[in-house]
Amino acid sequence: MSAHCQLTGAKPGFGHHISHSHRRTPRRFDPNIQRKRYWLPSEGRYVRLRLSAKGIKTVDTIGVEAAVARIRARGVKV
Numbered sequence: 001m002s003a004h005c006q007l008t009g010a011k012p013g014f015g016h017h018i019s020h021s022h023r024r025t026p027r028r029f030d031p032n033i034q035r036k037r038y039w040l041p042s043e044g045r046y047v048r049l050r051l052s053a054k055g056i057k058t059v060d061t062i063g064v065e066a067a068v069a070r071i072r073a074r075g076v077k078v
Contacts, residue, residue, distance in 0.1 A: 003030040005052035
């Protein structure tokens with residue numbers, strides 16, 4: 001799953017492009033996914049996470065240790 005945040009679980013939303021004549025064609029709203037590397041002091045190594053912009057702000061607020069604990073609680077290997 002490419003456009004998926006490991007922390008918040010954000011996935012693509014689906015909708016329609018609506019033209020001037022009001023014809024609808026399918027489209028996809030992808031979350032703003034970034035790859036970010038964090039130092040994990042408890043394990044003495046870096047971890048690379050795929051996070052949305054909101055997920056990055058969450059890591060800044062709660063800390064990388066708590067964020068990795070939440071990700072592992074969801075069953076994702078880090």
